[in-house]
Amino acid sequence: MKYNCIIVDDEPHAIKILESYIRSLDQLKIVGTCSNAFRAINILNNEKVDLIFLDINMPKLLGTQLLKTLQYPPKVIFTTAHKDYAIEAFELDAIDYLLKPISFERFLKAVNKFCHTTTVEVAPANQGPGFLYFRAERKMVKVFLxxxxxxxxxxxxxxxxxxxxxxxxxxxxxxxxxxxxxxxxxxxxxxxxxxxxxxxxxxxxxxxxxxxxxxxxxxxxxxxxxxxxxxxxxxxxxxx
Structure with a gap:
């Protein structure tokens, strides 16, 4: 299964690094990149997004502030050069908090954590009655809709x-x-x-x-x- 993701960062170099990391993984697909929170909102309104790689210290609106404005936010991995926002980030249910410069190994660990916490798999529509698999009590449990x-x-x-x-x-x-x-x-x-x-x-x-x-x-x-x-x-x- 491919997960749609976007990168929100005001540093072009940081975006390029994340783009190269993401494109090396089969499970992620980039559906947008942007340099500020307002453009991110536009993408989120027009695309199905499963994961945001979100910088925190951006002009006009911090990444943490952006997340608070979203009624149904996607999963988020924060990317920042500052340690100061870590507590607030995890209070917002962030998957992970990556400090720049971000190594591929650290990036991969965060993505694996995202994949493990995304616990629902939907059965294809052509495979009989609709059902979901949920990870519950260390096993996958089938629940018919x-x-x-x-x-x-x-x-x-x-x-x-x-x-x-x-x-x-x-x-x-x-x-x-x-x-x-x-x-x-x-x-x-x-x-x-x-x-x-x-x-x-x-x-x-x-x-x-x-x-x-x-x-x-x-x-x-x-x-x-x-x-x-x-x-x-x-x-x-x-x-x-």
């Missing part, structure tokens, strides 16, 4: 609620949201994703899945219209 009731965010984990059991995975809810079909799953709250066909009732304040009530977040009020628009999908999935 149709079995999911809702997904809950808990600290650094997600909890996948099914009819008879749950699966706990070290992954952000934003990351798993990108993996799920938008016509079948809906983000209703910063902490909850629901399977649309499992919704049994809803108001403008909450969603019911059987006896479970889940709140609709204030910034997710548009989900009511999406639930209404998906009524036909719900009916089709529940039909024999």
């Amino acid at each position: 149709e079995d999911i009731f809702y997904i809950e965010s808990y600290k650094d984990y997600i909890i996948i609620h099914k009819e008879t059991d749950v699966v706990k995975v070290k992954l952000s809810i934003s990351a798993v949201e990108k993996m799920l079909p938008q016509n079948l799953f809906l983000r209703i709250h910063r902490s909850f994703l629901v399977a649309i066909h499992r919704v049994t009732a809803y108001t403008k304040y909450d969603v019911e899945i059987g006896k479970i009530e889940l709140p609709i977040g204030r910034s997710f009020s548009s989900v009511i219209q999406k639930l209404t628009d998906n009524t036909s999908i719900i009916a089709n999935l529940d039909s024999p």
Whole structure:
């Protein structure tokens, strides 16, 4: 699987070094490079990006500040000549923090860490019912999409609620949201994703899945219209 990445750095020489490193790896594909945070936002709005190599000390907007503006940020590896931002970087769930000049060995270690923490693999669409593989408890666990009731965010984990059991995975809810079909799953709250066909009732304040009530977040009020628009999908999935 290839992961799309971008490089954000105000030093052309640093960009060239990272470009050469990335192009030597089969698992990464560069979809953009830029010299400031504002151009990075434009790329992120137009491309599917899995990983950012992000400089911190840039003019007008620091790399850490850029990351804080993103509602659903990709994974990030910080690249900087300064040690001072390390604590803040890891508070932002950075995969790694690379100090310039960056050796290929150190770069490769960071990329391997990214690959290991990207724990979801999606089955190809032509291979039967949709499912995901999650790394849970040191093994890959298959979860069929149709079995999911809702997904809950808990600290650094997600909890996948099914009819008879749950699966706990070290992954952000934003990351798993990108993996799920938008016509079948809906983000209703910063902490909850629901399977649309499992919704049994809803108001403008909450969603019911059987006896479970889940709140609709204030910034997710548009989900009511999406639930209404998906009524036909719900009916089709529940039909024999």
